[in-house]
Amino acid sequence: MGIRAFFAVELLPDVRKRLARAVAAMPLAESHARPVNADNLHITMHFLGDIADDRVMDAHEAGARAVAGLTPFELTVGEIVCVPPEGKLRMLWATVADPAGELADLYTRLGEQLGPEGFRVDPRPFNPHVTLARFRTPP
Numbered sequence: 001m002g003i004r005a006f007f008a009v010e011l012l013p014d015v016r017k018r019l020a021r022a023v024a025a026m027p028l029a030e031s032h033a034r035p036v037n038a039d040n041l042h043i044t045m046h047f048l049g050d051i052a053d054d055r056v057m058d059a060h061e062a063g064a065r066a067v068a069g070l071t072p073f074e075l076t077v078g079e080i081v082c083v084p085p086e087g088k089l090r091m092l093w094a095t096v097a098d099p100a101g102e103l104a105d106l107y108t109r110l111g112e113q114l115g116p117e118g119f120r121v122d123p124r125p126f127n128p129h130v131t132l133a134r135f136r137t138p139p
Helices: 013-024 053-067 102-117
Strands: 002-010 033-035 042-052 076-083 091-097 129-135
Touching: 002 053, 002 102, 013 033, 013 076, 013 129, 042 053, 042 102, 053 102
Parallel strands: none
Antiparallel strands: 002 042, 033 129, 042 129, 076 091, 091 129
């Protein structure tokens, strides 16, 4: 068996509610958009994909090492943008500002722990965001 796994930063309930209200106010029905359920709004850090059950604890331990010694920090959820900004629209995102670079540091630390454990680490630059809706067919 296996599990679809990823590391994410959970958003405060008030932030999730405000984002969901913003999406609900948009005329998305005609665009075939599928909004993300408010309870599932998050900032994805590292997507592991399907991993074997016996690897879950390895991932958990890598995550625990990555956050060891970190202190709480603040982020700002910003504007809602179309992705990509031109061409075939795929998603709506809320941008995330990380002025002190603490979220980016966490991303790096997590990748440094996951890689040696044999988990795939995305080589693309980290672009923190909250996915709000996905488009089945471009509007």
